[in-house]
Amino acid sequence: MSGSKGSARLSGALLKPLLDSVDCVLFDCDGVIWRGDQVIPGAAEVINLLKKNGKRVFFLTNNSSKTRRMYAEKMATMGFSVAPEEVFGTAYCCAAYLSTVCQLQGSKVYLLGSAAMGQELEAVGVRHTGLGPDHITGSQSDWANVPLDPEVKAVVVGFDQHFSYMKLNRAMQYLTQQGCLFVGTNRDTRLPLEGGKIVPGTGCILQAVETAAQRQAQTVGKPNHYMFDCVASQYGLDRARCLMVGDRLDTDILLGSNCGLKTLLTLTGVSTVADVEAHEQSGCPERRKMVPDYYVDSVADLLPALQG
């Protein structure tokens, strides 16, 4: 699969020069350093050794179900030495986007999301309504005339395990109002768990709301460059000296290409070498952006260059 424009297996003599060429490594989480609650063997050593070798390490995850603090705590139990400020999940980044780009500090949003998203919104001064179950009552006419909070300025869609027809309806009623903003965390359609299991992702919920509202949401998650901009602006990163490591071509690797980063695919998650080859051979410039510079079976393959 290697070649002048292709993707190369990262091993042996290629390892050290690549790591020497970067100051910063950005990791996706699900499918890269863990699957569900199962840590990828060697991932903690890789992260800790990268830091010991003077690299900056950050975590960019489209998963919106945890706050930065919750991620840092999960990582601590798995043996990673990570501070909350090094984690850029979509719960945090979405809150940052709403407060800075949308200027919604002090305003209120209708939130389809998790308690964690609510906490990140509160931390930046964005009020919210909508958390938790919203079961259906009454008739169609009641649904169409459901009371709306006049303070709501935006509908925000993340992962919501309490998603329901009534929430879909309420989001649609807000979105048909003049000037209501529409922001989603990400478009991942499935969440991969341990043992090859899957559950529906935020992309399914967002698709239902977009179909009802007949509008497209602005999403902050990968492959949108906003997520990298968020890290880069806070830490003054040189993008040419950053490596993005992920398991998905359509989010992680595309983000890296969009932002001019070096890219590394790990084969412990969603995408396969066959997926890479299909993009390489497509002849389509858009699909070529999803071809990583390098690939490895697992992040553990970086260990030899770090322990040496």
Place this chain on the structure above:
Amino acid sequence: MSGSKGSARLSGALLKPLLDSVDCVLFDCDGVIWRGDQVIPGAAEVINLLKKNGKRVFFLTNNSSKTRRMYAEKMATMGFSVAPEEVFGTAYCCAAYLSTVCQLQGSKVYLLGSAAMGQELEAVGVRHTGLGPDHITGSQSDWANVPLDPEVKAVVVGFDQHFSYMKLNRAMQYLTQQGCLFVGTNRDTRLPLEGGKIVPGTGCILQAVETAAQRQAQTVGKPNHYMFDCVASQYGLDRARCLMVGDRLDTDILLGSNCGLKTLLTLTGVSTVADVEAHEQSGCPERRKMVPDYYVDSVADLLPALQG
């Protein structure tokens, strides 16, 4: 807007020849003969007079929330003289499709739908599971390992006011099993109610399930020809002598074009004359199929030719 290939306002001298040229009139319901629980003025007289004038009259609705009997009862309270056998809703047609085309008599399906859909399925000997609320409990791992009924051979999606993340997940888990069929009633994204109000339609729910399952459902509702075939095969209709009356270009009028029927748009529902003109002027053969032969402000405009 009239012209050799365009759409003509149906009035005056055009009325009687058109009605003389057909034996059968097929009506959509929502937006044509009623909006929500509000009957369109004159609709009952038109239906009753058509029958008195020897025309066969049928009702083709994508709405899956009622059985044939429930529709006939609703119509009776509004002054229409209609038998259950004259109503072809997607609850009934979907059941017919599952029992005849899919050969699922005696088998079981996972149903996202209404109690009415359940009743129509039972009437043709298709068993089902899934009706009613399905609230979330446990963790992601529990959702991924949710117990599945081994007898289920298909996932069927109609309008389900109890739609929830757990139902989305359960549907996806069934649909990733080998050989599981996937049938939807229709793709209407919004349900129009009285006073210009709307609520989300089955299309939003179906879109969420399709996104999660990474598969397309086979839909039985308009514009799919199955719904007309269902009526035509039972009553031996001559399609050249049928008139399809509806308020939506992308379902009713497209069905009529797909099946070689005469088509009439009423302006009491979703589509407008501007929509017709946009299709006419598109130069796109697929969009030209959504241009009706005729249009009227309301079905009441047929009255003069029937009372004479």
